[in-house]
Amino acid sequence: MNASQPLLEIKGLNAGYGEIEVLHGIDLQMFEGEFVCIIGANTAGKSTILRAISRLVPHVTGTLRFAGNDLSNRASHDIPTLGIAHVPEGRHVFSDMMVEENLMLGAFTARHAKDLSSRMEGIFELFPRLRERRGQLAGTLSGGEQQMVAVGRALMLQPKLLLLDEPSHGLAPKVVEEMHDAFTKIHSRGTSILLVEQNVGLALDVATRGYVLESGRIALQGTSAELNENPAVRAAYLGI
Amino acid sequence: MKRWIAILAVIAIAAVLPLLLSPTGYWIRVLTFTLLFAAMAQVWNIIGGLANQTSLGHAAFFGIGAYTSTILVLKFGISPWIGMFAGGFLGGIAALIIAVPTMRLQGHYFALATLAFGEVMRVIANVWTSLTGGPVGLSVPFVPPSIAAYSFKQLLPHAYIALIALIIVTVIFEAIRRSAMGYRLRAIKENPAAAEVIGIDTTKVKLQTAVISGVLMAMLGTLYAQVAVFFDPDTVFSAASISIRVALIAILGGVGTAIGPILGALFIIPVEELMNDLFSSGAAGLSQLIFGVILIAVILWRPRGFITVFDSLMARFSNKARS
Incomplete structure (x- = not known):
């Protein structure tokens, strides 16, 4: 793979569930080390893009390539082995397992790696509260802490690409800020991030580049600064 | 350490108990069937408890085992010990055939699909007269008693074989529960979507449990045939007295725990007899x-099953021991 080749390349992606097509001809590119966000209203199809990358959507056509691999013939449980970690919407922790067990399961496809305890140490540095709660059942944690577990679980894989689906949804403003600080740190450690976010202001704050999705089509794209300046974005999403 | 002493004590009691009963009497028969049904419920527990897939079709595998070993004795004089493994093999294949299309189903839908499969097997056994003898059933032929021929004058050896079978399947259940596969199953049970995104092949793991459970259930079918000596399609492929009963025993005892099916069988079989x-x-x-x-x-x-009674008794016992 040469440097000019994108890490993630999506071309002409159509995806849907049963009869209903949600995405119509999406083109999206991401290079290694980028922090990209997808913004847009509810039901625009933002999550479906992430779910299509993780092969969780039944009907997909178009090109999906990651680090030189064609994703279209992969099974969903194969995706993590390529270095893609997905934090699904709505947290999805293993409630009856301890925080530590949740984290260990994140490294499931890398379970023979020797550095699992140092990976976990890295996550505790990022989210010190998880260290305190390492022996607690994940289901008994607050919403914000559960989101930390879900993100930490994804990081246990040491992914090349981290997919974040609405990570701030339903969290208190202070926790949202904490979370976004953590994303900036994760990005500065060298992980590429593709973030789906309803909170447009925050998304453009942390990401360097963004796509605006409207009814399953890319309506706009540009650097975060450009999108921040765009009158249409300001009117529709930032309420200014 | 304490745990092991307790487990060994229970096994010792179970091993002595058959000797106290009249070797040709009624109660040794009840005990044998209790142990056998405990083993069957434990095997059901592998898929029903660990994979959380409520099968109501386990009679299919059970019947396949009973018929396979008995037909092999009748037609070729092959010892039921070997027939047991042949039945296990066929039971595994049957489990794979039913599991591939149904494993994606959950809850009631999986239960209904497996229930239908059990019934299909019963109908087939009833009409395939040249192989199964049809509705008339099969009698296990009498051969001179010997361990190699799996033939005994009394019920006592059968009780011990059932006890050993129960111990073996319980060890298998517990080994799976504690293994990496057990972790995978727990993850799937708690959150199938999250399990898939961390890289667990949920379909494959469920298929594995279905096949293990099917193989073992079929092998227990041979044990049943050898004790019962006579059976027909409506007994071994019965939805009510096999499929639903083993599920009921495990659920009543405490689904997903190693002790649950044993407690359930110890209650249900004797009470039903009584x-x-x-x-x-x-x-x-x-x-x-x-x-x-x-x-x-x-x-x-x-x-949540008898296991909760058992747990609170154990808690009280260990509290007393401490004070």
Whole structure:
């Protein structure tokens, strides 16, 4: 793979569930080390893009390539082995397992790696509260802490690409800020991030580049600064 | 350490108990079937408890095992010990055939699909007269008693074989539960979507449990055939007295735990026998009615199974020991 080749390349992606097509001809590119966000209203199809990358959507056509691999013939449980970690919407922790067990399961496809305890140490540095709660059942944690577990679980894989689906949804403003600080740190450690976010202001704050999705089509794209300046974005999403 | 002493003590009691009963009597028969049904419920527990897939079709594998070993003795004089493994092999294949299309189903839908499969097997056994003898059933031929031929004069050896089978399947259950596969199953049970995104092949793991459970259930079918000596399609492929009963035993005892099916069988089989004994001379069906009422009462009293009674007794015991 040469440097000019994108890490993630999506071309002409159509995806849907049963009869209903949600995405119509999406083109999206991401290079290694980028922090990209997808913004847009509810039901625009933002999550479906992430779910299509993780092969969780039944009907997909178009090109999906990651680090030189064609994703279209992969099974969903194969995706993590390529270095893609997905934090699904709505947290999805293993409630009856301890925080530590949740984290260990994140490294499931890398379970023979020797550095699992140092990976976990890295996550505790990022989210010190998880260290305190390492022996607690994940289901008994607050919403914000559960989101930390879900993100930490994804990081246990040491992914090349981290997919974040609405990570701030339903969290208190202070926790949202904490979370976004953590994303900036994760990005500065060298992980590429593709973030789906309803909170447009925050998304453009942390990401360097963004796509605006409207009814399953890319309506706009540009650097975060450009999108921040765009009158249409300001009117529709930032309420200014 | 303490745990091991307790487990060994229970096994020792179980090993001595058959000797105290009359070797040709009624109660050794009840004990043998209790142990056998405990083993069957434990095997059901592998898929029903660990993979959380409520199968109501386990009679299919059980019947396949009973028929395979008995047909092999009748037609080729092959020892049931070998027939047991042949039946296990076929049971595994049957489990794979039913599991591939149904494993994506959950809850009621999986239960109904497996129930239908069990019924299909019963119908096939009834009509395929040249192989199975049809509705008339099969009798296990009498051969001179020997361990190699799996033939005994008394029920006592059968009780011990059932006990050993129960111990083996319980060890298998517990080994799976504690293994990496057990972790995978727990993850799938708690959150299938999250399990898939961390890289667990949920379909494959569920298929594995289905096949293990199918193989073992078929092998227990041979044990049943050798004790019962006579059976027909409506007994071994029965939805009510095999499929639903083993599920009920595991659920009533405590699904997903190693002790649950044993507690469930220790309750259900003797109580059912006792009800039949006490009331069958009165009105036909009365015993079943009373048995049903008892089951409802028990489920209302302990919805999560006898295991909760057992746990609280153990807690009280260890508290007393400490003070």
